[in-house]
Amino acid sequence: MIQATDTIRRPDEVPGVGQVLVVIPTYNEADNVAAIVGRVRRAAPAVRILIADDNSPDGTGAIADALAENDPHVRVLHREGKQGLGAAYLAGFGWARERGYDAVVEMDADGSHAPEDLPALLEAARDADVVIGSRWTSGARVVNWPLRRLLLSRGGNLYARLALGMPVSDATGGYRVYRISALDAIDLESVCSQGYSFQVELSRLAHQAGVRIVEVPITFAEREHGDSKMSPRIVAEALWRITRWGVQDRRQAVRRGVNGTSTGQVRWP
Secondary structure, X not given: OOEEOOOOOOOOOEOOOEOEEEEEEEOOOOOOHHHHHHHHHHHOOOOEEEEEEOOOOOOHHHHHHHHHHHOOOEEEEEOOOOOOHHHHHHHHHHHHHHOOOOEEEEOOOOOOEOHHHHHHHHHHHHHOOEEEEEOOOOOOEEEOOOHHXXXXXXXXXXXXXXXXXXXXXXXXXXXXXXXXXXXXHOOHHHOOXXXXXXXXXXXXXXXXXXXXXXXXXXXXXXXXXXXOOOOHHHHHHHHXXXXXXXXXXXXXXXXXXXOOOOOOOOOOO
């Protein structure tokens, strides 16, 4: 059973957006969680923070509880075990919806997503349904990434854009703002992927739902503490799922064309 500490107090509103919850999933982030929460509090004082911890064996959950005890802007969602990034975000989305938030932010705990960029993302959310903090749009910077990671991310995003017909330069990026109305337009019950593919899947579903997606350049930095959760399995899952979705979308577009109906938003090169 998923349990959370007591209900958060009614937050202040971000102008033009409303009440905003930043969801920070954690697993073995004891070296990072306090620092990232502090930076969020300084960068965007009006938002509230939910730390979704997957029963980290390194004591991250206890640190999160201490933060929540001393700051009414912070709450903790304790989960039974390591269930993956996608499941943590879906739980956070549900938590935000149940408590009447207007928007939810995805943010990594390791510092790679600079909280100092959050005001720009929230400003863009005034006129958008989904805002992606993009590493691959004009004005963005990627710091301290090895060439292999750069090529992997660039290549993966190019493949996703071509295979799925999405006008999104960073479909795998995990620094995002979703309006709750946009999440309501997406079939979240159908989402079953994790990691890179979780972000791609939500990009695809949002695009197909016709919500307005904008990208804002960010500065992305490699983590300084702890171990990356990236693995060959996560990369393989993403490639397999993107290929599968691309084939499905293509078949559906062909069937709609045969039946004389609109082919919708899916466009293939």
